[in-house]
Amino acid sequence: MNFKRKWFVKRQLCRMTMCIFILYCGSSIAASCLYISSYHAGYEWNDGIEEGIEKTLSGVCDLDKFYMDTKRNKSHEFAKKSALKAKSYIDKTNPDVIMACDDNASKYLIEPHYKDANRDFVFCGINWTAEEYGYPYSNATGMIEVAPIRPLLKVIKKMVKKVRQGVYFSADVLTEHKDFSRYKSQYAKKNVELTAVFVKTKEEWKAEFLKAQEADFIILNNNSGINDWDNEEMKKFVAEVKGTTLTVTNYDWMLSYAMLAMTKSAQEQGEWAGQVAKALLEGEKPSDIPVVANRRWNIFANAKLLDRAGYQLPSSIATKVVYKEM
Amino acid sequence: MKKIARRQGVYSIFFAIIIGMATTGSLVFITYNDSYEEAKGKNDIRAMMIKDDIVRKINAIDEVLYGIRALFDASNELGPDEYRLFSENLLARHPYVSTSLYLKKIDSKQRTAFEEDMQDNGYLNFSITEKKDDKFIVSSIKKHYFPLVYIEPFTPLNARYLGFNYLSNNLYRPAINQAIDSAKPSLSKNVSNGSYLIFMANYAGKRMPTTIEERRKTIVGLIALRIDVAKMIDFNFPYEITLKLESLENQKDIALFHQKQKIFSDRREVNNLEYQRIFKSDSGDFRLTIKMHLWWHELDMTLIIGSAVVGMLITFLLFFQVRSMLYSNNTLHYHNVEINNMVVDLALAKQEAEQSNRLKSEFLANMSHELRTPIHAMMGFCELGAISLDDWSHQKQLENFDEIKNSGDRLLNLINDLLDLSKLESNVVDYEFHEIDFLNIVNSAVKSLSPIIDKKHQQVNIQRFSCIIECDKGKIHQVIINFLSNAIKFSLNGRAIDLGMNYIEASSQQCAMLSFFVIDHGIGIPETELNSVFDKFIQSSKTKTKAGGTGLGLAICKEIIAGHKGKIWAENMPDGGSKFSFNLPVKQILT
Numbered sequence: 008m009n010f011k012r013k014w015f016v017k018r019q020l021c022r023m024t025m026c027i028f029i030l031y032c033g034s035s036i037a038a039s040c041l042y043i044s045s046y047h048a049g050y051e052w053n054d055g056i057e058e059g060i061e062k063t064l065s066g067v068c069d070l071d072k073f074y075m076d077t078k079r080n081k082s083h084e085f086a087k088k089s090a091l092k093a094k095s096y097i098d099k100t101n102p103d104v105i106m107a108c109d110d111n112a113s114k115y116l117i118e119p120h121y122k123d124a125n126r127d128f129v130f131c132g133i134n135w136t137a138e139e140y141g142y143p144y145s146n147a148t149g150m151i152e153v154a155p156i157r158p159l160l161k162v163i164k165k166m167v168k169k170v171r172q173g174v175y176f177s178a179d180v181l182t183e184h185k186d187f188s189r190y191k192s193q194y195a196k197k198n199v200e201l202t203a204v205f206v207k208t209k210e211e212w213k214a215e216f217l218k219a220q221e222a223d224f225i226i227l228n229n230n231s232g233i234n235d236w237d238n239e240e241m242k243k244f245v246a247e248v249k250g251t252t253l254t255v256t257n258y259d260w261m262l263s264y265a266m267l268a269m270t271k272s273a274q275e276q277g278e279w280a281g282q283v284a285k286a287l288l289e290g291e292k293p294s295d296i297p298v299v300a301n302r303r304w305n306i307f308a309n310a311k312l313l314d315r316a317g318y319q320l321p322s323s324i325a326t327k328v329v330y331k332e333m
Numbered sequence: 334m335k336k337i338a339r340r341q342g343v344y345s346i347f348f349a350i351i352i353g354m355a356t357t358g359s360l361v362f363i364t365y366n367d368s369y370e371e372a373k374g375k376n377d378i379r380a381m382m383i384k385d386d387i388v389r390k391i392n393a394i395d396e397v398l399y400g401i402r403a404l405f406d407a408s409n410e411l412g413p414d415e416y417r418l419f420s421e422n423l424l425a426r427h428p429y430v431s432t433s434l435y436l437k438k439i440d441s442k443q444r445t446a447f448e449e450d451m452q453d454n455g456y457l458n459f460s461i462t463e464k465k466d467d468k469f470i471v472s473s474i475k476k477h478y479f480p481l482v483y484i485e486p487f488t489p490l491n492a493r494y495l496g497f498n499y500l501s502n503n504l505y506r507p508a509i510n511q512a513i514d515s516a517k518p519s520l521s522k523n524v525s526n527g528s529y530l531i532f533m534a535n536y537a538g539k540r541m542p543t544t545i546e547e548r549r550k551t552i553v554g555l556i557a558l559r560i561d562v563a564k565m566i567d568f569n570f571p572y573e574i575t576l577k578l579e580s581l582e583n584q585k586d587i588a589l590f591h592q593k594q595k596i597f598s599d600r601r602e603v604n605n606l607e608y609q610r611i612f613k614s615d616s617g618d619f620r621l622t623i624k625m626h627l628w629w630h631e632l633d634m635t636l637i638i639g640s641a642v643v644g645m646l647i648t649f650l651l652f653f654q655v656r657s658m659l660y661s662n663n664t665l666h667y668h669n670v671e672i673n674n675m676v677v678d679l680a681l682a683k684q685e686a687e688q689s690n691r692l693k694s695e696f697l698a699n700m701s702h703e704l705r706t707p708i709h710a711m712m713g714f715c716e717l718g719a720i721s722l723d724d725w726s727h728q729k730q731l732e733n734f735d736e737i738k739n740s741g742d743r744l745l746n747l748i749n750d751l752l753d754l755s756k757l758e759s760n761v762v763d764y765e766f767h768e769i770d771f772l773n774i775v776n777s778a779v780k781s782l783s784p785i786i787d788k789k790h791q792q793v794n795i796q797r798f799s800c801i802i803e804c805d806k807g808k809i810h811q812v813i814i815n816f817l818s819n820a821i822k823f824s825l826n827g828r829a830i831d832l833g834m835n836y837i838e839a840s841s842q843q844c845a846m847l848s849f850f851v852i853d854h855g856i857g858i859p860e861t862e863l864n865s866v867f868d869k870f871i872q873s874s875k876t877k878t879k880a881g882g883t884g885l886g887l888a889i890c891k892e893i894i895a896g897h898k899g900k901i902w903a904e905n906m907p908d909g910g911s912k913f914s915f916n917l918p919v920k921q922i923l924t
Contacts, residue, residue: 135453135455137457138457142457143457143458148489150455151455151456151457152455153454153455157410157412158412158414161409161410161412189453279489282488282489283489286488286489286490291489291490295493296489296490296492296493297456297457297458297459297492297493297495298455298456298457298458299455299456299487299492299495300454300455300456301455302412302413302414302417302487303414303417304414
């Protein structure tokens with residue numbers, strides 16, 4: 008009896024030791040993933056990407072994070088220093104796969120330090136300007152962030168009976184000029200004439216906005232670059248304009264001045280980055296996974312402006328739209 | 334008789350067991366058959382349900398294809414996000430549809446513009462591709478292409494197919510061409526492991542083109558669904574089943590799906606069942622073959638075992654019933670024998686009683702005669718003396734008074750015998766045992782009877798030897814007198830009477846005995862009456878009417894010898910006459 012009990016205890020101890028050993032080995036051999044953000048934690052766009060990555064990679068690898076914080080620190084020098092810190096961190100932690108999101112991570116970290124290097128990268132949130140960073144690389148793939156040019160026109164066409172001409176509002180900066188050319192060519196294919204209004208001040212913007220009330224629709228693009236922009240003043244101005252021309256935008260912060268916003272999904276970027284990272288961990292090569300564009304759009308509505316203009320959303324849009332009080 | 338009865342019993346039990354076993358077999362067979370039919374019926378229904386489910390799913394695929402085509406028809410340009418939303422819903426509802434694709438028709442002239450447009454829209458390295466050695470390469474120049482533009486679920490691995498010209502692949506080309514020409518769903522060859530692409534053409538314009546030429550001209554794209562046929566069979570089979578789905582259309586007799594599940598390999602199969610169902614759909618004609626095994630555990634074993642148990646119980650009941658009947662017959666037979674024996678005994682008893690009654694009647698008749706005879710003699714001599722006493726001489730008077738006295742003596746003896754027997758039977762006689770020479774008793778008896786012996790000119794031969802014996806002298810004397818007087822009485826005049834004695838040595842069985850006998854030369858005793866002559870009121874049938882007597886003498890002798898713990902008997906001599914003997918123990922042991 009005693010012998011049996013001793014044998015049982017010994018066997019149980021052996022089993023427990025083996026389990027602990029296996030758990031230890033399992034924990035020590037888990038893959039490691041590093042998320043490098045161009046921005047900082049708490050920034051809405053960054054948090055969306057992070058959420059998507061965490062959701063996809065949960066249970067797949069140990070996720071580490073590094074924030075370059077180039078949103079709050081916009082200088083070129085800071086970005087370079089931050090990229091070096093990120094590189095140092097990468098060398099130190101030696102992750103299996105790195106997800107570097109938004110433009111600055113590609114511009115200051117991947118391109119100068121890791122282009123075609125022997126380390127796999129997944130990028131996301133890069134604007135159409137990706138070619139400026141020398142993409143595609145043999146060791147990197149990811150998702151480009153494109154504006155919903157055609158989907159936006161579809162929404163406009165659902166709201167406005169005859170769509171022939173529109174006005175494109177933006178700050179007078181080089182990037183916006185490039186974006187406009189894309190809009191213009193795409194819309195021209197659909198027989199819609201799009202004219203641009205690039206302004207540098209809010210007063211210019213106001214004056215042109217009043218003139219644009221003759222058009223079938225107005226696209227309010229990025230206001231970054233209009234230095235004297237006053238949110239409250241401009242909101243008040245837009246609310247008092249008597250025109251009923253449909254105003255749309257691709258930026259969620261411009262919804263204060265537009266009736267509808269069709270925006271990109273940060274979660275989609277994060278989810279794709281996570282999925283590609285997972286595929287790379289499973290042995291796929293970055294060069295075998297094509298660079299793709301985002302396809303998921305969020306539609307927000309400024310209920311106040313829509314009501315004032317007397318628009319009613321068609322059912323195909325109403326089912327997807329999220330109303331926001333601005 | 335007993336052997337025959339026993340054999341009949343064995344046969345009956347054997348027959349009962351055979352009937353019981355046959356009943357058990359019949360019950361088991363009937364319940365097994367019912368259970369088998371029921372299980373088979375269930376499998377028939379199951380096969381029908383499988384077929385219906387597969388038909389429903391194939392029809393659902395067709396409906397999905399038509400639905401997507403309607404979606405494209407309704408929309409001027411279906412965007413990737415709209416396609417995604419629709420496909421997500423579709424994939425969630427139809428798990429056997431693994432992938433949803435849209436192939437856009439691009440003419441060779443449009444190719445460069447198309448590729449640039451895709452690149453402008455974020456697909457940086459997009460180009461129309463084809464496969465070579467299982468790798469994607471830029472497509473060679475073709476008249477037109479069907480590159481993949483939308484694919485759901487949109488995963489990194491699926492994204493590799495973006496731009497892939499499906500028309501360049503032999504696996505899909507026949508199905509694509511058929512889909513375009515027929516305007517109906519068309520199934521590709523097996524892509525891998527029971528996975529197929531089903532194509533549906535999407536045409537430009539609001540009206541469905543009616544001719545092949547028109548269809549080829551107006552085709553703008555192809556909707557395709559990747560079907561995992563294995564996932565169409567989502568039943569949980571609790572046993573082995575083989576399913577084969579074959580397309581009877583363009584890929585003649587090509588098995589779409591062949592699944593074999595074997596879960597309960599340790600179970601024993603009862604039978605194999607095979608079902609074949611042919612059905613039509615827009616995707617073509619199909620033949621579904623279902624092979625199942627009917628397993629023992631599917632049968633209602635409780636019912637079968639229950640029927641076997643009932644059968645066995647019937648067998649046991651029959652066995653015990655027959656056994657009980659046989660036992661009852663035997664008991665009845667035994668009781669019959671008992672009753673018959675009792676009847677015989679009663680008949681004998683009745684006969685004995687009747688004989689006893691008859692003997693008693695005869696005895697009473699004799700007794701009345703014996704009692705009356707001396708009294709009549711005494712009364713006759715007295716009446717005669719009263720009338721003629723004066724005429725009689727003195728001698729004559731003495732003779733007549735002797736006769737009166739003799740008659741009185743006879744009467745007295747008779748009464749004494751009756752009283753003695755009564756005493757002896759009621760055990761009120763006290764025996765006075767004394768040691769005495771037995772020869773003296775014999776001599777005394779012979780002497781007392783010598784006048785009668787002399788009168789009949791008979792001779793008594795005595796085998797003389799002296800023997801001291803412990804007995805009641807008077808009683809034994811009475812017995813010897815009785816034996817001797819009977820011998821004198823039943824022997825003819827002038828014949829000899831033999832008396833003898835023997836001494837029997839003591840042994841482990843008995844003490845020393847003295848044997849005495851008297852042999853006469855009379856007419857003897859019938860063999861059947863040798864024992865009964867010692868009973869009271871019994872006289873030999875040969876002598877009773879001639880010799881007279883009370884019939885009590887030998888009964889008294891028997892009682893006296895019994896009182897001495899001796900034995901008395903009679904036997905016939907071979908040369909005629911009879912021999913009466915008794916044995917007496919030499920020493921009386923008082924108890």
